Amino acid sequence: MYDRVEAPPASRTDFVLESIKEAILNGKLKPGQALVETDLAAALNVSKTPVREALKTLAGSGLVVMSPYKGAAVRTVDAAMANSVYDVRMLMEPEALRRSVLLGASFDDAALALEDVSDLARRSLANRRFHRALYAGCGNPLMIQILDGLRDQAALITVAGWGICPTWDDEAAEHRAILAAAVAGRGDLAFELLRRHIQTFADRVVEELPDGVR
Structure with missing residues (x-):
């Protein structure tokens, strides 16, 4: 191991x-x-x-x-945990990305994370790095700290979600679209694509998880 x-x-x-x-x-x-x-x-x-x-x-x-x-x-992932984590991500992560775009942040690290997916066992880690690279340049240290605090739990939910329904290929295409919008300076589009990406995954996973409010 x-x-x-x-x-x-x-x-x-x-x-x-x-x-x-x-x-x-x-x-x-x-x-x-x-x-x-x-x-x-x-x-x-x-x-x-x-x-x-x-x-x-x-x-x-x-x-x-x-x-x-x-x-x-x-930790066992349940619907209540996933709802809590994704509620905060939905509120903060797309806005942090929009601010990163407006501030002219570099998204080179996000592009590198998209390339590091050949090893199936490391896809969760690459996904984790990709999402952090989107909000790291938002200019608000507290916002970054809060989102960083959710990274481990979000990654655990991701692993559980892929176990339920392996949709990596669809998510990878969504990642490329989000990154393209961010690099092009289209903050509002990047915001909406990321919001939709998070919501779609959350809806699919939470519906299948046990022991929580749905």
Whole structure:
């Protein structure tokens, strides 16, 4: 599941954190799967301490749930979670993109993310980078911070959504249209295309997810 790389002591917790996060976001660690400290430590060739710290951080970002009786597990995506995340994204992300366009921001990183999709297991990570590149130049640090705070949970929902209905090809075409509008300086069009892109995915996924208000 992981490459057994010996991490330098100073960066061991970061190494463990990124390794577990990537395994969750590329679907190797499934929603609801137990995260056993001893197993993770052995797989990553580290002690349990950095694993424990990494799991606490991941719980704070919404990717992991901690239970005093059951321990840690990958968060299970439900409709209530998806609704909450996508409500905020719908309100903020298209506007952040429009502002990025108006400010003349570069979208080179978004273009690079579109190219990095040959590995199926890494598509979620490429999708995550693409969306961040759209709003990163909006000029509002608080808006960026809020959207950054949703990135991990949004990526987890994306992985769940592709498991329900694999629509990557359609979404990739939508990404190209959004990027083309942004690069052309058409902020209002980019706003609308991104809004529609987020709404379409949310509608499809939330309808199929359990345990939430639809």
